[in-house]
Amino acid sequence: xxxxxxxxxxxxxxxxxxxxxxxxxxxxxxxxxxxxxxxxxxxxxxxxxxxxxxxxxxxxxxxxxxxxxxxxxxxxxxxxxxxxxxxxxxxxxxxxxxxxxxxxxxxxxxxxxxxxxxxxxxxxxxxxxxxxxxxx
Numbered sequence: 001x002x003x004x005x006x007x008x009x010x011x012x013x014x015x016x017x018x019x020x021x022x023x024x025x026x027x028x029x030x031x032x033x034x035x036x037x038x039x040x041x042x043x044x045x046x047x048x049x050x051x052x053x054x055x056x057x058x059x060x061x062x063x064x065x066x067x068x069x070x071x072x073x074x075x076x077x078x079x080x081x082x083x084x085x086x087x088x089x090x091x092x093x094x095x096x097x098x099x100x101x102x103x104x105x106x107x108x109x110x111x112x113x114x115x116x117x118x119x120x121x122x123x124x125x126x127x128x129x130x131x132x133x134x135x136x
Contacts, residue, residue, distance in 0.1 A: 006024035036129075050133075056082070078121060083130070
């Protein structure tokens with residue numbers, strides 16, 4: 001995995017564009033294991049604090065298809081049928097990144113209310129058996 005540091009900024013400060021220089025050696029990254037997140041609100045918060053987390057959600061419903069903005073507190077379905085990336089949280093919501101492009105939702109993101117939905121699965125099933133992250 002190449003980092004931003006491997007690609008130093010070489011702007012047109014001198015009046016012309018320079019060729020991008022990279023010190024990236026593109027070493028392979030091996031995933032040692034896939035870690036399942038505990039199926040609790042606290043477990044998901046702890047995992048997101050360290051890295052983005054792949055989560056399964058119930059997205060085949062009007063709530064997701066018509067989402068523009070705001071905090072979603074209810075989904076009409078609970079069947080997990082879509083994967084998204086949980087990337088952040090606040091005391092009141094989880095923030096997820098969807099794969100449907102930046103024209104969907106809040107520039108490609110959605111906020112799901114914490115403490116809503118069924119007690120065991122959260123809003124739209126975000127707290128469920130499909131929450132995982134890779135351990136490198």
